[in-house]
Amino acid sequence: MSAMSSCLIRLRYEISGRVQGVYFRKTVEDYISFLNSSQKTGITGWVQNSNQGTVIGIVETEDNETKKHIDTIKQFLTKGIETYEVQDPWLKSEKQKFAQKGKIIKVKQAKFDEKKVNERLYKEFIVDKNAKFESFQLI
Template identity: 45%
Template sequence: MPPAPSQPPPPLSGPAIQLPSAAHHTSPCRVMASSGLWALDYEIYGDVQGVFFRKYTEDQGKKLGVVGWVKNTPYGTVTGQVQGPKEKIEIMKNWLRNVGSPMSRIDRAVFSNEREISTLEFPNFTTKY
């Protein structure tokens, strides 16, 4: 067993420095300026066509102040993209996963391509046909 040190190390002095968490970086070696804007693609599975899911999704997007689009697919799902501040994107994800339109049944929500963006790519939230 090595001998115990004779004195404890001196306490740290100076102001405390808070570093941003690693979760906000794309790599541990690079710090980027954040725009705070995020984009997210989604596809919703279940009984989501013919139940006003697109209308309610567009309304929810406008209510939250996010931009993007929603459309039906030939496979019976609803797909789209949403862009905006991270906290509003999280609210929209929760809504898409758990709420939808009153007559819908959401079996599964798949989110992909989540990424930070420098500017919004759409002027508002719309339904595509």
Template identity: 35%
Template sequence: MAGSANRFVSVDYEIFGDVQGVFFRQHTYDLACQIGAVGWVMNTAKGTVKGRVQGTLRQVEHMKQFLAHRGSPMSKITKYEFTNDKELVNLDYNKFSITAGDW
């Protein structure tokens, strides 16, 4: 990506497995804040966790590795999906947040 140093990326995600009731959202929030990524995370009615993360390519790749392979200490990730990868000129969010679930 030529000129990507001044660009941001965005990706949507959904994480499957034992990811609710195990502080998955909190650990996701903590890591995003620590590395400076922005976006959101929430529980879904079907027992998954989904959200969007935005930042530099390095920040987003770091979050994707966490979401797909690490999660919270008590979580068990069985499947993950990343969709809507795109490059951004400006971020859509100014912080990372835990939002209410889609009940």
């Protein structure tokens, strides 16, 4: 950790739509592993399927210098998202647990569009060309 580090930087996300059974979770894990191995980011976190049929996860770092990599992950997760809206950043119970602030982004009926995705990432990471993400949250 550098001398400039000051707080935990955390990205929480939930993606719904056709995201289970299409290797989406593994795609996210592979992408973050790639960033860690190539950029030495020190990003930690997890990703898992939820009982509601969504994919949820958290990525975080304690180093301000690696914040740009969290932003890169956010961009990766939102590739192909056409619309979104920003909502209240934390639930009341969350505010009591964490001092950090974040934004929640919800996406409604966004389609995964091959034209909007970097061709290399599409071929390496996306298995199902017809995947449709109905909602997306960044917390």
